[in-house]
Amino acid sequence: MSHGFDTKPTAGPALPATPDNPVVAGLAGVLDRFNKFALYLSMVALMLTALIMTYSVVARYFFHTPTDWQDDATVFMLVGVIFLCAGYAQSYRGHIGIEALSSILPAAVNAVRLLLVDVVSFLFCAFFSWKSWTLFHEAWSEGQTTSSTFAPPLWIPYSLMALGMTVLTLQILVQVLTRLTDRKQAVTQQTVTGV
């Protein structure tokens, strides 16, 4: 994943190089492609959302046209943006944490701590993904909709949430496996996570 279209390098730590293990590297490559795709899609969704909200103001004020689908459409798109890009944010460790210990602990202890943090994060996100798919299944099989006038099906945003959380889970898994299989990793990681 490159930061090619950033005006200046942001978002903290440099990206880890390609994992040493070929299987892990393969999975990382697939996720990278998905993340890029999700990012571009989200950019479009974000612009569309702004457009739709503006349209809704114009339509109501100047043409007295009822606005009933705009709220659902914007909510669905933004929910999609948030969850589909969660894995992308994780890929460069953009989910912010409090890194107070890294400068205090000895390197070996730090490596264990970082691994433990990733494993627990992985377990939580895996649980959340599982429950999201369950929610999706309920909404799908019962034909649930939002309770608005427009009433679009709820499986749409639920599936975006479930897919996004699954990719996030896999992204963390790749990072855990990279930590376990890479030899050089232990050194580069701690230099980039200082407070």
Place this chain on the structure above:
Amino acid sequence: QSSALKISHQFPGGSISEGDFRDRLTRMFAAEVGKRTNGSLKFEIYPGSSLMKTNSQFSALRKGALDFSLVPLNYAGGEVPEVNIGLMPGLVTSYEQGAAWKNAEVGKELSRILLEKGVIIVSWIWQAGGVASRTKPIVDPSDAKGLKVRGGSREMDMILKEAGAAVVTLPSNEIYAAMQTGAMDAAMTSSTSLISFRLEEVSKSLTSGRDKAYWYMLEPLMISKATFDRLTKEQQVAVMAVGADMEKFAENAARLDDSGVAAVYQKAGAKVVDLNAATVKKWQDIARNTAWKDYAARNDNCAKLLKLAEKLL
């Protein structure tokens, strides 16, 4: 952890003797059931959506993650389409008629459907509502023409559209600001909410729901079936009996709010207008051809429920 049963609702919290009647009702219910079960049942009340989001309550009841909730039934319309009958314009036009539902066929059928979904109605609570407007009062359907109105539910929006209004959807916490700036001209909601949203400060007129109304909402106190099944026989009896006792209190309090809201708006200098049988009939006729038709077409259960409800008209 506490073994207290949890009652959740979205209305402002108060005490057993003061505040929003829907909150008071849950407190009275808790106290009375506690007394009748010799303290074997304890309750914790969560007002103002302080436990979970308003829209999560129904599904939490179904899953057994919440014990009780007092919530407008139609809020669950996306999950269980049948419950949209709880806020069907013109289908109920008086408190007496609403009260008759519980023991009539329509009530039994609705209870059966809800039981299937894992929810039991403990107390049948009906509430009338009206329209606050920042311009002229909306009495006749023709008054709504060209105004930006928030109906608040799919069915209300349908009759408003038919009447020529530009229907606005926005979250209830933005109603005040939107009315103040004029992004919205009028809002339809229950008498009690008309008071607690303080819309009188930004309104010039009120169409009250006292005497005659086409806006009646079913807002029951419900228990999760999972919780109900866990109770002993005596506890179950106590819950249902106290729930039934609360219905009279609810009706009186709702009526008081209907006239109370009129007084509040009058005092704030707004014009207060009442509906009459003829205007209610006009709205009802519109509803019959739009919202009712739409509802009945959803599935067989809906069609059947509507037919049964019409028997009470």
Place this chain on the structure above:
Amino acid sequence: MSPLALGALYGIVTIVVMCSGMPIAFALGVVATSFMYFFMPASSLDTVTQNVYEEIASVTLLSIPLFILKGAAIGKSPAGRDLYSAIHAWLSRVPGGLGIANVFACALFAAMAGSSPATCSAIGSAGIPEMRRRGYSPGFAAGIIAAGGTLGILLPPSITMILYAVASEQSLGRLFLAGIGPGMLLVFLFAGYAVYRARKEYRIAHAIYSQGGVKSAYLDDEHFTLAQKVEMLPRVLPFLVLLIGVMIALYGGFATPSETAGLGALLAIVLIAVVYRMWRPRDLMPFLNSTIKESCMLLLIIGMSLLYSYVMSYLHISQSAAQWVVALHLSKWLLLAMILLMVIVLGFFLPPVSIILMTAPIILPPLREAGFDLIWFGVVMTVVMEMGLIHPPVGLNLFVIKNIAPDIPLSDVIKGTLPFLLLMFLAIILLCLFPGIVTGLPDLLMGAR
């Protein structure tokens, strides 16, 4: 275990997990779900995802990404740089002029947005780099933006005030007006401190330079002729158009508060497309990308903190704390002090919205009985909750800053915000001594009660 003991355990576990370095969003989720597992019915775990979804899927909350987009479109394009150059030229004679300008910019943005992190992000994305470029120390620059950003919930429109008004059954219009006086007070306190601190940093920079040290950008003595200054004015125009456009849409009744988020974002994009010819995907991507990164991080935290506060509410922790305070039967001002202290402690972990929802029903009746004006209290409580946004461990504004300027160590950011926390504390004391700062404006415009 009693709710209060459980609460203490919950707090300790939270601090431990957060200090482990786990991302805040996951840490909140991990703590919440593990407490669900151990202390709540199994069915609670089935509602986790729906609760998070219901929290995030609100038009009001989702306006945050669009407010961030609006800020980024200005801040990450030449528009932001031009704007700050013009301000710098006009205020170059005023010590701390740029700091003052940033405080005012926060206040103006706060009048368009109902959320604090969004305000922080919008102004900070250009403001922090610009201040640093001109010699401001990183912590100071971050402090100004973090603190200025909190005005988002004190100046109308405000998401938290809307919730408070409903919970306390007070007039929202009156509450909105009541926030303006204290908002101005904070603006002046912040601006005054900016002048003081900038002069101090200037003197230090001067001393270092005169002893042969490095020359700080503070000392770059730029002179601007009046002609130069006037020439720069048109560069402010796009920003003014945006500001006025959004204000008219919001206060003129064209758009609802959340709609102005979308409208403002689109207007900002159109403006930079017209003025700076930035319309190709290549031009737009940088700030779309940064908006997405930031929104994703922030909204996941907000979504998970809902889960966290759900557990806290279910286990009756905040409610028990509030009931405990109330049951002490303290004298009027002691009661207030205890309640505010509790709000501060809750502010360690919870965002303002959750604090209001959980405590309002319990603390408001005794406060009313003790003779406090609930409008006044609502404003004081809002200022206290603003403090929670800029102190750790959970301080949404701090995370926004960390994201905008990742190279500033969090410890510097926290040190930089500390003086502002003290100023806010001073403001609270002033509001207690002179309640007219709060009630004056609403009484004037809506009549005394």
